[in-house]
Amino acid sequence: MPLAQTSTARDVDWPVVGGIAAMHLGCVLAPFHVTAGAVWVMVALIWLAGGVGVTLGFHRLLTHRSFRCPLWLEHGLTVLGCLSWQGGAIQWVGTHRLHHQSPDRDEDPHSPRHGFLWSHMLWPMLKEPAGRCAADAAKDLARDPVHRFLDHWFWVPQALLVPVLYALGGLPWVVWGIFVRTTIVYHGTWLVNSAGHRFGYRNFDTRDDSGNVWWVALLTFGEGWHNNHHAHQSAAAHGVRWFELDLTYAQIRLLGLLRLARGITPHSGLTRRPLRGSEPVPRSSEC
Secondary structure, three states, X not given: OOXXXXXXXXXXXXXXXXXXXXXXXXXXXXXXXXOHHHHHHHHHHHHHHXXXXXXXXXXHHHHOOXXXXXXHHHHHHHHXXXXXXXXXXXXXXHHHHHXXXXXXXXXXXXXXXXXXXXXXXXXXXXXXXXXXXXXXXXXXXXOOHHHHHHXXXXXXXXXXXXXXHHHHHHHHHXXXXXXHHHHHHHHHHHHHHHHHHOOOEOOOOOOOOXXXXXXXHHHOOOOOEHHXXXXXXXXXXXXXXXXXOOHHHHHHHHHHHXXXXXXXXXXXXXXXXXXXXXXXXXXXOOO
16 A cells, blocks of 8 residues: 555654745745845746756756766756755655656555645655655665765755845845745646646656646756656656757757766657656665
């Protein structure tokens, strides 16, 4: 039986619940502190924390290794990902790998088959939403002392950003650059797990419910082409058809032109016969 149906109060990660609640409650202040500068800061940080940190860094680089880059850049992308306040890279990557090991099955940490609200925002509030140790699926990252340090102190970059924003733009910059921005990035990331496995069209016949959802792709810099991703997990490009805009892949290609990215895994496109199963991910042991 999935943990979504059997969890108790002891399974809840209360500090995470408090952090998520604080970000959402802080958004209440937004209508009273609106400035043009604050809104632009929010937009810039959505791109840096969500588009570069989480989507490009945590997901396409660290989880699936769809390209390679210098170690200093990998660590820098990880710091930007920590600004999203979705935990450290080791925990994030391990959870996502567990998702790909058992997509839309009982062991999936966030399948809509266990409830849409669960897949969208309840699952991160548990210590081990898959009933297994997520960090055990990211041992490659755990061997890097910098990644171990950043995973433990993932909250520090966000905490350091607060006084910087306040010094530069006062309370409006804090409200829009921290509370509103973090909440938007939260829901953008969660929509890939919820809407991306409930709605959309399918280019490939995979062993899960993944779909391509255009509006999720717009919100998440290309992550909404989720069926394409489940069919070709290691591909740097998630968009396959000409209209499937993938801004993250454009950034990866730009890094390639700057000689900061190499070994970029191409997408085989629709010329390949539709897949019956996702590409295998080595299974990890339970804690």
